[in-house]
Amino acid sequence: MASAQTATVVCPFCETLNRVDLARIEQHPKCGKCGKPIRLDRPIAISDASFERVTTDSTVPVVVDFYADWCGPCKIMAPLLDDVARRRAGQILVTKLDTDRNPAAGTRFGVRGIPTLIAFRDGKEVARRVGAVPPAELEAFLNSI
Numbered sequence: 001m002a003s004a005q006t007a008t009v010v011c012p013f014c015e016t017l018n019r020v021d022l023a024r025i026e027q028h029p030k031c032g033k034c035g036k037p038i039r040l041d042r043p044i045a046i047s048d049a050s051f052e053r054v055t056t057d058s059t060v061p062v063v064v065d066f067y068a069d070w071c072g073p074c075k076i077m078a079p080l081l082d083d084v085a086r087r088r089a090g091q092i093l094v095t096k097l098d099t100d101r102n103p104a105a106g107t108r109f110g111v112r113g114i115p116t117l118i119a120f121r122d123g124k125e126v127a128r129r130v131g132a133v134p135p136a137e138l139e140a141f142l143n144s145i
């Protein structure tokens, strides 16, 4: 595992895209523009604008949680995904996309119901789960990507 693992993430403060060395996340990477810390141990909010870069420009799988604030099953999934982001920080990039504010990405990938989880490698969909999934099934999904 000599090659560097990197991911492109959105700064939650200024929305600048930052390339992050995943081997160094323990050292708490900071945003190149505003200098604030970028946390990778929780799902990172992405948007239609950043979707392409974040899902493509990463050496590790990127999981996108298509959700909405009014969606009950999404609220059930949220703590599970928080947990995944923490446990698999540096191995899988967990992101979340508010489908109300960002309708384009969901339309492009034919997302008809939420929550929908889509896993990407190099910008290509490699797996998908629709609806709230129990922890064991979520784990199996993550192990398959």
Ligand SMILES: [Zn+2]
Pocket: 011, 012, 013, 014, 015, 016, 031, 032, 033, 034, 035, 036
């Ligand atoms: Zn920033």
